[in-house]
Amino acid sequence: MPQAPDLHGPGVVVIGGGPAGLMAAEAARAAGIEVDLFEAKPSVGRKFLIAGRGGLNLSHAEARPAFDRRYSRGGERVADWLDDFDGPALRDWARGLGIETFVGSSGRVFPSDLKAAPLLRAWVARLRAQGVRLHMRHRWTGFDAGGAISFDTPQGPRRLEAKAVVLALGGGSWPQLGSDGAWLPWLAARGVPVQALEASNCGFEHPWSEHLRQGFAGAPLKPVIAHWTAADGQPRQRQGECVLSEYGLEGSLLYAIGPDLREQLRREGRARLQLDLLPGSPVERVREALTQPRAGRSLSETLRRRLRLDGVKAALLRELLPAAVFADAVQLASAIKALPLTLRAARPIAEAISTAGGLALEGIDPRLAIRALPGWFACGEMLDWDAPTGGYLLTACFASGARAGRAAAAHVTASAGPNRSSSPCRT
Numbered sequence: 001m002p003q004a005p006d007l008h009g010p011g012v013v014v015i016g017g018g019p020a021g022l023m024a025a026e027a028a029r030a031a032g033i034e035v036d037l038f039e040a041k042p043s044v045g046r047k048f049l050i051a052g053r054g055g056l057n058l059s060h061a062e063a064r065p066a067f068d069r070r071y072s073r074g075g076e077r078v079a080d081w082l083d084d085f086d087g088p089a090l091r092d093w094a095r096g097l098g099i100e101t102f103v104g105s106s107g108r109v110f111p112s113d114l115k116a117a118p119l120l121r122a123w124v125a126r127l128r129a130q131g132v133r134l135h136m137r138h139r140w141t142g143f144d145a146g147g148a149i150s151f152d153t154p155q156g157p158r159r160l161e162a163k164a165v166v167l168a169l170g171g172g173s174w175p176q177l178g179s180d181g182a183w184l185p186w187l188a189a190r191g192v193p194v195q196a197l198e199a200s201n202c203g204f205e206h207p208w209s210e211h212l213r214q215g216f217a218g219a220p221l222k223p224v225i226a227h228w229t230a231a232d233g234q235p236r237q238r239q240g241e242c243v244l245s246e247y248g249l250e251g252s253l254l255y256a257i258g259p260d261l262r263e264q265l266r267r268e269g270r271a272r273l274q275l276d277l278l279p280g281s282p283v284e285r286v287r288e289a290l291t292q293p294r295a296g297r298s299l300s301e302t303l304r305r306r307l308r309l310d311g312v313k314a315a316l317l318r319e320l321l322p323a324a325v326f327a328d329a330v331q332l333a334s335a336i337k338a339l340p341l342t343l344r345a346a347r348p349i350a351e352a353i354s355t356a357g358g359l360a361l362e363g364i365d366p367r368l369a370i371r372a373l374p375g376w377f378a379c380g381e382m383l384d385w386d387a388p389t390g391g392y393l394l395t396a397c398f399a400s401g402a403r404a405g406r407a408a409a410a411h412v413t414a415s416a417g418p419n420r421s422s423s424p425c426r427t
């Protein structure tokens with residue numbers, strides 16, 4: 001295809017139209033700077049819309065600094081972004097779009113209609129009204145042989161001139177929604193430090209028997225307490241819920257302890273944990289229930305009647321324990337309170353809710369300027385921070401987008417003065 005005319009971004013150019021990029025565009029425009037946003041897909045915010053399927057958990061009501069501690073990687077940097085734009089600021093911002101939010105019983109913050117589409121629609125309409133120019137079907141393809149920024153567009157390949165660029169390309173999960181991590185080698189080749197993407201907020205693999213899979217895949221395991229060894233070598237425990245899946249285990253408990261499990265996998269090729277299947281019952285009570293005379297009842301019936309242990313939990317015991325353990329009440333009680341489980345691998349990135357890795361945080365300054373690329377900024381999930389589900393992901397994307405957009409606008413102002421009257425981006 002012949003080379004189409006060059007693109008020209010007179011102010012701030014944002015590449016990537018997820019929540020981070022849209023927020024960067026809004027912040028730069030609010031500073032009075034021309035903004036052109038380029039998005040590979042035919043529409044913006046596709047992953048944001050998918051997040052809406054689960055109710056759109058925008059943020060969490062947890063107070064800071066406890067909120068900041070949820071970021072298992074990059075916590076200090078994220079906390080700095082949150083100083084400008086935190087959970088309450090995000091709720092105010094949504095209200096400004098006509099979207100009220102509420103705090104659910106777990107402290108998670110949702111829009112009152114639990115939907116992403118009305119928020120995204122109102123936001124995009126407001127951005128357009130503010131003068132942000134959105135260019136769909138423009139896929140950034142890196143740098144051409146002469147070092148110019150290049151795009152694939154319906155009109156053919158095009159080069160871009162820009163004063164300031166904000167990259168908001170997302171991580172690598174659910175690549176069909178647009179974020180595929182293709183940019184890592186392009187930035188690495190320009191001296192930007194990057195880490196390989198890794199699945200986060202994902203399931204973990206365990207080879208179940210056909211019997212367990214067929215009978216119990218999809219069954220929730222709740223509540224349980226996971227005991228595991230953290231990356232610092234210390235024992236940890238956490239109560240929560242997970243789901244037995246075809247391939248292993250998934251769910252919020254696994255997402256929360258995922259960074260430590262991934263670290264074990266990296267170091268040892270496997271991740272070990274123990275599950276307490278009866279969090280409310282001390283081991284002495286479990287032992288007592290199992291040692292009392294059974295009056296002719298089977299062990300399964302005894303477990304069900306005396307300990308309310310049946311269904312998937314009972315099936316898991318049968319799956320994982322040698323037959324001899326069932327003949328020994330003391331051993332069985334211990335196993336019910338600490339059922340050992342060895343996970344083989346994390347699920348693939350494409351299935352994960354988010355990714356860790358990406359642009360290393362030492363490669364950006366506090367304004368989110370990329371040190372190796374003057375005039376370039378980055379925000380959102382493409383940066384190497386990590387957090388569990390619960391609204392922490394989107395909050396950090398919004399906060400970093402706001403910071404990067406403002407900084408890019410300041411860069412344009414400092415280098416050439418405000419550019420309110422320059423000609424718009426030609427497409």
Ligand SMILES: Cc1cc2nc3c(=O)[nH]c(=O)nc-3n(C[C@H](O)[C@H](O)[C@H](O)COP(=O)(O)OP(=O)(O)OC[C@H]3O[C@@H](n4cnc5c(N)ncnc54)[C@H](O)[C@@H]3O)c2cc1C
Pocket residue numbers: 015016017018019020021038039040041044045046047048050051052054055056057058059138139140141168169170171173174177178179180183352353354379380381382389390391392393394395397
């Ligand atoms: C199923 C699911 C449910 C989720 N639910 C929640 C939730 O409830 N709460 C929560 O906090 N988080 C949730 N998340 C995570 C959250 O959606 C992401 O963290 C967030 O969308 C990341 O925002 P971002 O702007 O950094 O990247 P993205 O949202 O991934 O946006 C990046 C954009 O850049 C575009 N792009 C990529 N490469 C190029 C290129 N080369 N040229 C041009 N454009 C490009 C992409 O097409 C995309 O539009 C969920 C994720 C998934 C998959």
